[in-house]
Amino acid sequence: MASIYDTAGLEALRVRNAVQPHRMKLFRNALFKKARGWDEALETLPENARTDFADTLRFESLELAERHDSEIDGASKLIFKTTDGHLIESVILRPKTGRTSLCISSQIGCACYCSFCATGKMGFTRNLTSDEILDQVTQASRLVKPEGRSIRNVVFMGMGEPLLNLAHLFEALEFLRAAPLFNYAGSRLMVSTVGIPQAMARFTEQHPEVQLALSLHSARQEVREKLMPQARTYTLDRLREELLNASQNGKVMIEYLMLAGVNDGEEDLLALEDYLRDIPVHINIIPFNEYAGCNLRGTPKAEMTGFSNRLKAAGFQTTLRYSLGADIAAACGQLVQHKKGF
Numbered sequence: 001m002a003s004i005y006d007t008a009g010l011e012a013l014r015v016r017n018a019v020q021p022h023r024m025k026l027f028r029n030a031l032f033k034k035a036r037g038w039d040e041a042l043e044t045l046p047e048n049a050r051t052d053f054a055d056t057l058r059f060e061s062l063e064l065a066e067r068h069d070s071e072i073d074g075a076s077k078l079i080f081k082t083t084d085g086h087l088i089e090s091v092i093l094r095p096k097t098g099r100t101s102l103c104i105s106s107q108i109g110c111a112c113y114c115s116f117c118a119t120g121k122m123g124f125t126r127n128l129t130s131d132e133i134l135d136q137v138t139q140a141s142r143l144v145k146p147e148g149r150s151i152r153n154v155v156f157m158g159m160g161e162p163l164l165n166l167a168h169l170f171e172a173l174e175f176l177r178a179a180p181l182f183n184y185a186g187s188r189l190m191v192s193t194v195g196i197p198q199a200m201a202r203f204t205e206q207h208p209e210v211q212l213a214l215s216l217h218s219a220r221q222e223v224r225e226k227l228m229p230q231a232r233t234y235t236l237d238r239l240r241e242e243l244l245n246a247s248q249n250g251k252v253m254i255e256y257l258m259l260a261g262v263n264d265g266e267e268d269l270l271a272l273e274d275y276l277r278d279i280p281v282h283i284n285i286i287p288f289n290e291y292a293g294c295n296l297r298g299t300p301k302a303e304m305t306g307f308s309n310r311l312k313a314a315g316f317q318t319t320l321r322y323s324l325g326a327d328i329a330a331a332c333g334q335l336v337q338h339k340k341g342f
C-alpha cells in the first residue's frame, strides 16, 4: 500500500488511472488544504479511478485512540496509537487570539532524559516516520474543521527531540511546506530542540525559513547539566555559536521553563542576560505544569512576572506564556506516561 504522503506513489497511481493533473490537484487539496475526510477526497476523482485509489492508498498511519478536552482553556490532547501499538501525543491549542496551533511529537519516548519532562522518564522506543508525523497534522486539521478552525501553526514540541530524527523531520517539513500539499509558510512552523549543535547547523542550512526554538532553561552550565543531561556533551559555549549562526535567518525562540529555586534567582537572570546579549532572540518564559512523580515545582506567578519584566527592561523581547491544558496533563508526555503507569 502507498501512503497518501508518498508523492511518487500518488503520481504513479495518477498515471495508472489516467487521472488528469487538475483532478489530482483537487484530490490533494481536499486531503491537505481543506482537511476533508478521505471518502470526500475520493469523490474529487473521476469515478473509474476511485476504487483503485481507495484500495491502494493508506489514508491513515495513526489511530486516534483518545481525545481529552480541557474544561478551562480550550486545549485538546490527542492520544494516537501507532500500527505497532505505541502511544504518542499531540495537543491542539486554542488560545484567545483565535490562532489555533498544533503541538506534535517526533519520537516515541525520548533519549534526552530532561529531568522536568514526563517523556524523558519513558526512555526511547523509536523515531516516528514522516507519515506518522504528518498524520498528526492531517487528523488534527480534520478535528478542528467543524469548529470553523484550521491549524495555523505547527510546532514540534511534543514527545521526542526532533533534531535526533533529522531525516524524517526534514521529509515532514518539506511536505508541510510544499505549495501543492499543505503549503505552510516557514514562519508558521517551529522546531524546538534541547540543543544538538551539528543538527542545528544542518537545520539552519536546509530550512532557513522554518523557526527554531532552543529549550535553554538555564544559562548556567552546572544548572543546565542537572536539568538536561545533553548539556554535558553540548555545552553552553558550543550552543552559543549555533545560536549566532541560526539567528542570521531571523530571531531564534528561547524557551525558559521557570522552576522554583532552580533557575529563577538573581544569578540565573544575570547569567541569562549575559548569555543572550547581542543575539537576536525572543524569550518565552514558560510556567511549569507540575505532575506526580516529578519533584520539581513551578515558580510562583508573581516571581515569573518579575523575571520577565527584568528581561524586558534589559532590552530582550520577552513573552510570559500561560499554561494551557493543565487539567488534561497537556505538557509533553504527561498523559501517555500516566497511561503506561510510569
Ligand code: SF4
Residues within 6 Å of the ligand: 110, 111, 112, 113, 114, 117, 118, 119, 120, 121, 158, 159, 160, 161, 194, 332
Ligand atoms: S524535554 Fe524534549 S528533549 Fe527533553 S526529554 Fe522531554 S521530549 Fe526529550
